[in-house]
Amino acid sequence: MLLGCLVGWGGLHLADAAEDYTRIEAAIAQEQAKSAKAWLDLALDLAGRDLKAEAHDALTRARTAKADLAGLPEAEAKIAALGGRGAADEASIKRTLRTREEVAKAHERMAKVLEKEQQDARYAAFLVSALELAPTKARVTTLAAMAQKGALLVRTQGHPLAGWLSLSKAWKPGKVHPLLLVFEGEGQRFAQALERFAAERKDQPWILLAPLALAGGDELKFDRYFPAYPEQLLTDWNGRRGEFDAAGLPGLVAFVRMHFGGAPKAALAALGKGAEPALAYLTRHPAAVRAVSLAQARFDASALASPEGLEAGGAFIDLLGEGSAAGNDATEDHATLLGTRGFTHVAKRPPQGTGPSELAAQQWAWLAAPEDR
Numbered sequence: 001m002l003l004g005c006l007v008g009w010g011g012l013h014l015a016d017a018a019e020d021y022t023r024i025e026a027a028i029a030q031e032q033a034k035s036a037k038a039w040l041d042l043a044l045d046l047a048g049r050d051l052k053a054e055a056h057d058a059l060t061r062a063r064t065a066k067a068d069l070a071g072l073p074e075a076e077a078k079i080a081a082l083g084g085r086g087a088a089d090e091a092s093i094k095r096t097l098r099t100r101e102e103v104a105k106a107h108e109r110m111a112k113v114l115e116k117e118q119q120d121a122r123y124a125a126f127l128v129s130a131l132e133l134a135p136t137k138a139r140v141t142t143l144a145a146m147a148q149k150g151a152l153l154v155r156t157q158g159h160p161l162a163g164w165l166s167l168s169k170a171w172k173p174g175k176v177h178p179l180l181l182v183f184e185g186e187g188q189r190f191a192q193a194l195e196r197f198a199a200e201r202k203d204q205p206w207i208l209l210a211p212l213a214l215a216g217g218d219e220l221k222f223d224r225y226f227p228a229y230p231e232q233l234l235t236d237w238n239g240r241r242g243e244f245d246a247a248g249l250p251g252l253v254a255f256v257r258m259h260f261g262g263a264p265k266a267a268l269a270a271l272g273k274g275a276e277p278a279l280a281y282l283t284r285h286p287a288a289v290r291a292v293s294l295a296q297a298r299f300d301a302s303a304l305a306s307p308e309g310l311e312a313g314g315a316f317i318d319l320l321g322e323g324s325a326a327g328n329d330a331t332e333d334h335a336t337l338l339g340t341r342g343f344t345h346v347a348k349r350p351p352q353g354t355g356p357s358e359l360a361a362q363q364w365a366w367l368a369a370p371e372d373r
Contacts, residue, residue: 017105022104027113028122031106036066036081038106040075042099047079050086054096055079059156061103097134104134121153121227128154131259140173141260147260151191153228156255162228163211164194165256170205172261179262180367181253182210185298187356188217188224196357197269200364207262211249213277214241215303216270228252242303245277246284253288265290267367271359272296276303279358283341288313293318293350293363297334304341313344318357318366366370 033246039062046055056079063072111126118124124146131139146152147167155162169175184193194210201208210229214220220234220241237244256262266289270278275297282289283305292315307314317338320330331348338346 011223019104020354022123024113024117027157028110031113032065033069035103035106036062036069038099038102039065040071041070042096043079044076045202045247046092046097047075047082048076049089049092049110050082050084051088051092052079052084052086054092055082058099082182101134104139106129107133112364117360124153125155127319131155132157132255134220135259137173142311144171144173144260151194151320154209154252154255155228156248156251158251160229160233160250161211161213161244161252163209163252163256164191165260166194166198166208167260168198168201168203168205170203171207172205176263177207178368179209179253179256179266181198181205181215181266181268181278183216183268183270183274183278184210185274186218186297186356188221190224193271193274193356196360197364200361201355204368206368207256207260209253209256209262211245211252211277212219213245213274214238215245215250215277216274218273239287242276242280246280249281251279264288268292269360269363269367270294270297271356273298275299279303279338280305282315286310289315291316292320293320293365293367294334295320295359296354297330299334301337301340304337307341310342314342316345317343317347318363319346319348320362320366321354 005349013274039058041056043055043062046058059075107126107130108210111123111130113257114120114123114126123208126137127143127146131143144167147165148169148171151164151166152164154165180197182193182197184190190210190212194208197208212225214234214237215222220238222231222234224299225234253266268278268282268289268291270293272295275294276299278292278294278301279299282292284307286307286311296358297319316318319334321331335346335348351362353359
């Protein structure tokens with residue numbers, strides 16, 4: 001009798017959960033459809049003004065929101081036939097901003113549906129996209145509070161590269177704060193890498209961002225990138241990891257700078273093979289980096305671009321400990337290699353402890369030091 005009651009209760013519980021899931025998904029689908037229709041209407045409005053590029057962007061957003069939306073094929077044909085000779089004016093700009101705000105509110109409503117299911121990665125994703133579409137102080141404040149409580153997964157709509165963001169209690173809106181990009185290596189445990197530096201930061205007003213770069217791992221492991229990336233993305237980009245990182249990272253960093261006040265020049269910290277995406281970013285954007293600390297670095301010349309506009313020997317670079325796969329000290333070779341790209345402020349030092357947390361502590365002490373670097 002008791003067993004029967006328990007089984008019956010369990011069945012009701014599962015039925016309730018299934019009903020909640022169905023309700024949530026239906027509500028989200030409804031808002032996605034509304035968003036898609038708003039983008040399609042904007043695309044057609046802009047097409048009527050012969051704004052081909054802008055209309056195509058709106059159409060792409062409509063298709064992303066709802067691929068089977070009625071009217072998409074006809075709109076695509078109309079936009080493809082445009083000459084694109086129109087010029088944006090005040091009316092078209094206002095129309096676009098109105099649609100962006102409309103869709104941003106739809107994304108907030110989708111997040112509201114998931115409010116009791118905040119472990120669902122879509123909850124934060126909807127709020128992040130709302131901020132990107134139509135920035136407001138209230139939207140920044142909401143996400144900042146989340147990033148102060150724990151790591152927040154952020155990305156832009158322009159590229160799928162994501163990153164874990166952490167803000168300290170000392171973070172203030174409207175202020176410029178030092179920014180540290182944390183590049184994980186072979187372990188691909190990005191959130192844990194961020195946590196190690198958050199433990200060192202304590203309540204200092206540094207912004208921490210750990211990009212989920214693909215170039216830092218030997219073998220891409222889906223569970224290490226979940227829930228940021230679908231497995232198919234890892235498969236599609238496996239042979240072009242550096243290209244994926246290089247295309248997405250500048251936009252992600254710009255998003256953090258724009259909305260959370262990251263400093264114009266970032267510091268970079270990398271462990272092991274995480275040196276590859278870190279140095280790729282450094283050599284492609286030397287003016288955007290002030291200092292780099294590489295612990296047990298693994299990289300070769302293929303990771304380094306030829307930096308343009310490098311000034312006064314470039315960023316200060318800290319080479320901490322052994323780096324080659326064979327275990328011998330590779331810091332001298334790495335310093336020479338960096339020198340060939342014009343980086344002359346390179347310091348080499350042995351590590352005082354080689355565990356990930358010990359290395360992070362040493363990197364943090366060097367990067368956060370008050371010296372001019």
